[in-house]
Amino acid sequence: MSQHELPSLPYDYDALEPHISEQVVTWHHDTHHQSYVDGLNSAEETLAGNRETGDHASTAGALGDVTHNGCGHYLHTMFWEHMSPDGGGEPSGALADRIAADFGSYENWRAEFEVAAGAASGWALLVYDPVAKQLRNVAVDNHDEGALWGSHPILALDVWEHSYYYDYGPDRGSFVDAFFEVVDWDPIAANYDDVVSLFE
Numbered sequence: 098m099s100q101h102e103l104p105s106l107p108y109d110y111d112a113l114e115p116h117i118s119e120q121v122v123t124w125h126h127d128t129h130h131q132s133y134v135d136g137l138n139s140a141e142e143t144l145a146g147n148r149e150t151g152d153h154a155s156t157a158g159a160l161g162d163v164t165h166n167g168c169g170h171y172l173h174t175m176f177w178e179h180m181s182p183d184g185g186g187e188p189s190g191a192l193a194d195r196i197a198a199d200f201g202s203y204e205n206w207r208a209e210f211e212v213a214a215g216a217a218s219g220w221a222l223l224v225y226d227p228v229a230k231q232l233r234n235v236a237v238d239n240h241d242e243g244a245l246w247g248s249h250p251i252l253a254l255d256v257w258e259h260s261y262y263y264d265y266g267p268d269r270g271s272f273v274d275a276f277f278e279v280v281d282w283d284p285i286a287a288n289y290d291d292v293v294s295l296f297e
C-alpha cells in the first residue's frame with residue numbers, strides 16, 4: 098500500500114504575508130496538515146493489519162480515522178493550491194459565468210460563501226453538485242460533517258481556528274477578507290472545468 102505524503106507548498110512560507118503570516122502557514126502546513134497525512138497512513142495500516150488477522154476490534158475507529166484524516170488531507174491540499182501571492186480579484190471565464198448563473202452574481206455568491214465561512218466549524222466550500230448540476234456553497238464542520246454526497250469541492254477555505262487565530266484572533270471575518278486577497282482563481286477554474294467535463 099502506498100503511503101500518503103505531505104505535499105510541498107506551491108510557494109514560500111512567507112509568501113502570503115501580510116495576509117497570512119509565515120508563522121501560521123508553517124504551523125498549519127508542517128504540523129496540522131502533516132498530522133492528517135500521518136493519521137490517514139496510520140488508519141490504513143490498522144485496517145490492512147486487521148484484514149490479515151481477522152481481529153476487527155480497532156476497525157470501526159480506524160474507518161472513522163480514514164474519513165476524518167483523509168478529508169483533512171485532501172481539503173488542506175486544495176486549500177494551499179487555492180492561494181497565491183499573485184492572487185486576488187474575481188474569477189473569469191466559464192467559472193465566472195456559472196457563478197453568475199447559479200447565484201445571480203459574483204457578489205451574491207460571495208455574500209453567501211462568507212456566511213458559510215462564518216457558520217462552519219471547519220470549512221467553507223464551493224462545490225459542484227452533479228445531481229442537480231449546479232454550484233453550491235457548503236458549510237462543513239470538522240472535515241467531513243455536512244458534506245453533500247456526490248458533490249465535488251471546487252474551492253476550499255479552511256476556517257478552523259488554527260487557520261487564523263494567531264493572525265486575527267476571534268475576528269474570523271478579517272481572515273476571510275484576507276483569503277480573498279490571495280485567492281488564486283486559476284486552479285479553482287481548472288477544478289470547475291475538470292468536474293463539469295465529467296457530468297455535463
Ligand SMILES: [Fe+2]
Binds near residue numbers: 129255
Ligand atoms: Fe487546517
